[in-house]
Amino acid sequence: xxxxxxxxxxxxxxxxxxxxxxxxxxxxxxxxxxxxxxxxxxxxxxxxxxxxxxxxxxxxxxxxxxxxxxxxxxxxxxxxxxxxxxxxxxxxxxxxxxxxxxxxxxxxxxxxxxxxxxxxxxxxxxxxxxxxxxxxxxxxxxxxxxxxxxxxxxxxxxxxxxxxxxxxxxxxxxxxxxxxxxxxxxxxxxxxxxxxxxxxxxxxxxxxxxxxxxxxxxxxxxxxxxxxxxxxxxxxxxxxxxxxxxxxxxxxxxxxxxxxxxxxxxxxxxxxxxxxxxxxxxxxxxxxxxxxxxxxxxxxxxxxxxxxxxxxxxxxxxxxxxxxxxxxxxxxxxxxxxxxxxxxxxxxxxxxxxxxxxxxxxxxxxxxxxxxxxxxxxxxxxxxxxxxxxxxxxxxxxxxxxxxxxxxxxxxxxxxxxxxxxxxxxxxxxxxxxxxxxxxxxxxxxxxxxxxx
Numbered sequence: 010x011x012x013x014x015x016x017x018x019x020x021x022x023x024x025x026x027x028x029x030x031x032x033x034x035x036x037x038x039x040x041x042x043x044x045x046x047x048x049x050x051x052x053x054x055x056x057x058x059x060x061x062x063x064x065x066x067x068x069x070x071x072x073x074x075x076x077x078x079x080x081x082x083x084x085x086x087x088x089x090x091x092x093x094x095x096x097x098x099x100x101x102x103x104x105x106x107x108x109x110x111x112x113x114x115x116x117x118x119x120x121x122x123x124x125x126x127x128x129x130x131x132x133x134x135x136x137x138x139x140x141x142x143x144x145x146x147x148x149x150x151x152x153x154x155x156x157x158x159x160x161x162x163x164x165x166x167x168x169x170x171x172x173x174x175x176x177x178x179x180x181x182x183x184x185x186x187x188x189x190x191x192x193x194x195x196x197x198x199x200x201x202x203x204x205x206x207x208x209x210x211x212x213x214x215x216x217x218x219x220x221x222x223x224x225x226x227x228x229x230x231x232x233x234x235x236x237x238x239x240x241x242x243x244x245x246x247x248x249x250x251x252x253x254x255x256x257x258x259x260x261x262x263x264x265x266x267x268x269x270x271x272x273x274x275x276x277x278x279x280x281x282x283x284x285x286x287x288x289x290x291x292x293x294x295x296x297x298x299x300x301x302x303x304x305x306x307x308x309x310x311x312x313x314x315x316x317x318x319x320x321x322x323x324x325x326x327x328x329x330x331x332x333x334x335x336x337x338x339x340x341x342x343x344x345x346x347x348x349x350x351x352x353x354x355x356x357x358x359x360x361x362x363x364x365x366x367x368x369x370x371x372x373x374x375x376x377x378x379x380x381x382x383x384x385x386x387x388x389x390x391x392x393x394x395x396x397x398x399x400x401x402x403x404x405x406x407x408x409x410x411x412x413x414x415x416x417x418x419x420x421x422x423x424x425x426x427x428x429x430x431x432x433x434x435x436x437x438x439x440x441x442x443x444x445x446x447x448x449x450x451x452x453x454x455x456x457x458x459x460x461x462x
Contacts, residue, residue, distance in 0.1 A: 052122040055159045058167055059086040059124070065093070066167065066180040067187050069253045072135055072152040073174065074262040077142065078233025079253030082132060083109075083183055083191060090114055096131035097194040097254060099231065101140065103202070107192045117156075124169065126155040136173075142231035193256030197277055201252070201259065201284060201296070202230040205338035208298040209453050213237030213248060217268050218291035224248065225303035226296060235296075240303055250275075250296075259284055267292050300450060301396070302430055308445070309399040309431035312364040314371055314390045322363040323447075323458035329439045330457045335446045337455035343419040350415035355379030362423075362447065362458065364390070371401065373423055375416060384413060386420060398428030398450050422454040423447075 059066070065085030071077065085093040092114045099105050112130035117123050126132050134140065135153025142151060157169035157178060167180040213226040213235075224237030224247070237248040252259040257276055264271035265286065272286035272294050284296040311318055327344070330336055348356040361374040372387040385407035391400045401424045406412060412420070423429070427450035434444040434457075442459035449455070 048118045048122060051159060052116045052118055055122050055124065055167075056116050058162070059084075060088070062086075062182045064185055064188065065183045067183040068178060068180050069260075070132075070135065070153065070178060071251065071253070071262050072154075072171075072176070074251040075249075076145070076232065076234055077151060078251045079260075079262060080135060080233075081191065081194065081253060081255075083188055084180070085183075086114065092126070092130070094126075094130045094132065095188070095191055096134070097191060097198065098131060098134045099198060099202075105195045105198060107195065109188075121158045123156050123158045123172070125157075142229060190256050194254040197254045197256065197258060198230075200277055200279070200282065201228070203298070205342055206453055208300045209337060209448065209455055210299045210302055211235075212295075212297050212299055212303060213250075214295040214297060215248075215265070215267055216291060216293045216295075223303065228296075261286075265294050267294065300452070302432065302448065305397045305430060306432050307397060308433050309392065309397065309429070312371075312390065312399060312431065313392055314365060314369070318365050320363075320365050320367065320462065322361055322461050323445055324461050325360040325456050325458045327357070327359070330459070333438055333444075333457040335434065335444075335455060336457040337448075337453050339453040340419075340422075340456050343422065343454070347415050347419055351377070351381070352379065355381045360456065360458075361461075372407070373401070373420065384410070384416065386412075386416075386423075388424060393428050393450075396428070396450060398430055400426065400428035422449050422452060425449055425451050425454075427451040 065083060068082045068084070069079045070082055071079040080096055080098050082094065082096045087093065090113050091111055093109050093111050095107055095109045097105055097107055110130055112126060112128040115125050115127050117125050132153070132155050135151040136155055138148050138150045140150055141147055146152065152173065154171040154173045156172040158172065160168040160170050160177070162168065165182060169178045169180065170176070171178055211226040211228055213224040215222050215224065223240055225240055226235055226237045228235035233252045235250045235252070237250070239246045248265050249263050250261040250265065251263045252261055252275075254260070259275040259277070261273050261275065264273045266272070267288065268290075270288040270292050272288055272292070275284035275286045275294070275296060277284055282298060286294045310316070312321060331341060344357055356378050357375060358378045359376045361376065363374060364371050366372075370387055371390045372385050375384045375386075377383065387404045387407060388401040389404050391402065392398065393400060403424055430448040430450060432446045432448070434446060436444060438444060440459065442461070445458050445460055447456045447458065
């Protein structure tokens with residue numbers, strides 16, 4: 010009897026709650042329209058919002074901050090379904106086009122109202138599957154969208170959810186300054202990207218107020234994403250930075266935490282060519298360039314003369330190694346410049362470095378297509394034991410010839426007084442031959458070569 014009594018009381022209570030809920034003014038108001046009318050109302054609400062801002066809207070679009078940075082977009086919505094749009098997206102050629110382009114947009118209704126950019130514009134660059142910033146995103150592009158579901162408003166901002174991965178995206182009201190400043194992102198982006206004359210290596214330097222530690226900073230300019238790896242093999246620590254840009258520097262959506270402080274704003278110092286995030290009590294994080302590899306090896310010692318080292322030689326073969334990620338743009342530029350000085354049917358076919366030959370010589374051999382004879386520059390080798398470089402010093406040009414003028418710039422890099430860093434790489438290209446790189450200690454010159462013997 011007791012159980013039945015309790016059950017009866019529960020049923021009476023539930024009925025009373027149901028009747029009370031149905032008579033709530035909020036519920037009556039919520040269901041005074043059918044589903045179609047409610048969606049149409051939300052659709053109009055969104056369109057009115059988009060048109061309401063005199064200077065349009067700004068969105069810094071992070072499609073996936075675990076592997077990509079952010080891209081700034083500006084939108085000015087116009088009557089008749091038109092929209093003016095600009096962004097700081099970096100093209101395949103490295104150029105950044107911040108000009109304004111006009112296209113079409115629509116309000117579409119499905120399970121929720123959505124904003125859809127229906128004709129090609131800057132936002133579509135992030136959804137183009139054929140354009141991808143990393144090998145892991147092959148056929149996925151930048152994981153971007155051109156359809157955004159209306160989620161609501163907050164503090165004057167419009168909140169969307171993306172169609173592709175259901176991430177939140179916030180539109181904030183733009184100002185005339187936002188439109189004027191967009192082109193100011195360009196020199197900042199180019200500063201962190203660098204050019205063929207920029208040092209090849211980057212460091213992430215972290216100061217906790219008492220101690221400074223350096224991390225090898227691997228940065229992908231296309232992805233706008235970098236990771237700092239500890240240079241101490243005993244420390245398994247890394248830091249990810251997902252950058253978007255502004256005229257003053259870079260902002261990382263993934264803050265770098267040091268001594269309980271979260272550092273996100275990296276201000277660009279043009280004089281030092283560094284990006285510095287400053288905290289309190291001496292805490293800071295700095296992204297900087299360096300000519301010295303973060304990890305310097307003793308591999309060069311195997312090729313020094315007079316040390317009992319065996320005969321070895323290495324070959325740069327353009328057909329296979331010109332596109333290697335370790336072959337620097339500056340090296341390729343100097344090869345192209347030398348080729349331009351030759352007759353049309355001739356070009357550099359290969360460059361070999363010979364160490365400790367049977368005649369106890371070290372020399373640089375330039376070989377050519379088109380029937381031109383090889384040119385050999387015999388050098389002496391020594392070391393800078395402190396900086397761990399091999400230094401190649403002029404001895405003579407084989408055959409008693411004068412130094413060829415068309416080879417001067419590239420040869421000066423091999424024989425620069427600060428020497429070459431030598432590194433045995435852990436990847437292969439086309440063949441099973443081990444890869445070595447030879448990098449100038451004073452410039453962005455780096456040649457990738459097979460070990461032949």
